[in-house]
Amino acid sequence: MSVQRVETVVIVGVGLIGGSFALAAKRAGRVGRVIGVGRSEKNLRRALELGVIDEASQDVAAACSAADLVLVATPVGQMARVFDAIAPVLPAHAIVTDAGSTKGDVVALMRAHLPSHLARCVPAHPIAGSDLSGAAAAQYGLYENRKVVITPLVETAPDAAELVAELWRACGANVHQMGPDEHDAVFATVSHLPHLLAFAYVGMVADKPDAVRCFDFAATGFRDFTRIAGSHPEMWRDISLANRDALLAELARYRANLDALTRLVEAGAADELNDFFEHAREARVAWHQRFLRNS
Numbered sequence: 001m002s003v004q005r006v007e008t009v010v011i012v013g014v015g016l017i018g019g020s021f022a023l024a025a026k027r028a029g030r031v032g033r034v035i036g037v038g039r040s041e042k043n044l045r046r047a048l049e050l051g052v053i054d055e056a057s058q059d060v061a062a063a064c065s066a067a068d069l070v071l072v073a074t075p076v077g078q079m080a081r082v083f084d085a086i087a088p089v090l091p092a093h094a095i096v097t098d099a100g101s102t103k104g105d106v107v108a109l110m111r112a113h114l115p116s117h118l119a120r121c122v123p124a125h126p127i128a129g130s131d132l133s134g135a136a137a138a139q140y141g142l143y144e145n146r147k148v149v150i151t152p153l154v155e156t157a158p159d160a161a162e163l164v165a166e167l168w169r170a171c172g173a174n175v176h177q178m179g180p181d182e183h184d185a186v187f188a189t190v191s192h193l194p195h196l197l198a199f200a201y202v203g204m205v206a207d208k209p210d211a212v213r214c215f216d217f218a219a220t221g222f223r224d225f226t227r228i229a230g231s232h233p234e235m236w237r238d239i240s241l242a243n244r245d246a247l248l249a250e251l252a253r254y255r256a257n258l259d260a261l262t263r264l265v266e267a268g269a270a271d272e273l274n275d276f277f278e279h280a281r282e283a284r285v286a287w288h289q290r291f292l293r294n295s
């Protein structure tokens with residue numbers, strides 16, 4: 001099924017995620033003009049220079065009053081105030097979607113702040129990104145062969161969900177549907193927990209008295225384990241708060257596994273240590289093969 005062109009798209013938060021969507025959707029010929037809304041004038045100027053957006057605005061309500069589709073791609077902690085600001089001005093037909101990394105909170109915020117617009121609300125999450133941020137990090141191919149998870153509300157009109165899905169497909173992505181709770185549990189395990197671990201580990205190294213010496217000798221293993229500790233602190237603060245319960249459960253599970261590993265090292269249990277590493281290695285190798293096949 002081919003999708004119609006969306007004439008006016010407003011991207012609220014023109015960073016890595018919103019900017020990459022704008023670039024890919026424009027290249028696919030699926031959108032007319034893109035208005036970028038942001039809180040940083042410098043970032044909006046850069047987005048204009050790079051052709052990520054066609055127009056810039058710092059007035060979210062004014063920009064959205066003429067929107068056919070609004071993509072909110074700010075940190076999730078900003079979404080309440082964005083939904084609140086646009087609620088009185090949204091055209092009745094305008095679709096509101098988002099790119100937030102958590103979905104239970106976004107669904108609740110849509111219900112609280114856009115109660116008369118729920119048929120046009122399509123919560124979504126592209127499973128692609130990086131540790132870079134801002135409009136300058138936006139790239140055309142970010143969503144090629146990546147997944148996007150949509151968590152429609154019961155009120156979401158099928159045509160609105162399908163239009164958002166089609167736009168993401170036009171950006172190269174494969175679209176999946178989940179409930180918000182399942183989404184948040186899965187991503188607590190495979191995205192949110194590893195980010196917290198990377199932040200905790202690098203912070204621990206940085207606080208050691210011999211940190212400079214340690215960093216001097218850190219190499220590719222350190223680099224591969226810690227890349228994501230370079231990610232945007234505000235984004236990860238907001239995700240940690242929004243997905244608190246699922247994340248606390250995963251932290252507890254991880255701590256128990258770390259305790260088990262500690263006991264094996266303390267006991268000098270060579271065979272058990274080997275089994276422990278072999279179990280994880282097999283799972284990682286199998287996952288990586290699947291990931292490469294699908295990329």
Ligand SMILES: NC(=O)c1ccc[n+]([C@@H]2O[C@H](COP(=O)([O-])OP(=O)(O)OC[C@H]3O[C@@H](n4cnc5c(N)ncnc54)[C@H](O)[C@@H]3O)[C@@H](O)[C@H]2O)c1
Nearest residue numbers: 013015016017038039073074075076100101129130133134
């Ligand atoms: N980075 C990733 O890997 C990734 C992947 C998938 C989803 N996400 C989600 O996408 C969203 C955006 O992440 P990103 O990586 O593009 O971040 P980013 O920092 O690159 O971009 C966010 C932009 O939003 C702007 N902004 C913040 N508050 C605003 C407000 N109130 N009004 C207007 N603009 C505002 C910021 O100035 C910034 O330009 C987040 O919700 C994040 O959880 C991120």
Ligand SMILES: O=C(O)C(=O)C[C@]1(C(=O)O)C=C[C@@H](O)C=C1
Nearest residue numbers: 101126127128129130131191228
């Ligand atoms: O590649 C990265 O740096 C990412 O952190 C991307 C990543 C992930 O954990 O895989 C981060 C947050 C998201 O919401 C989706 C994708």
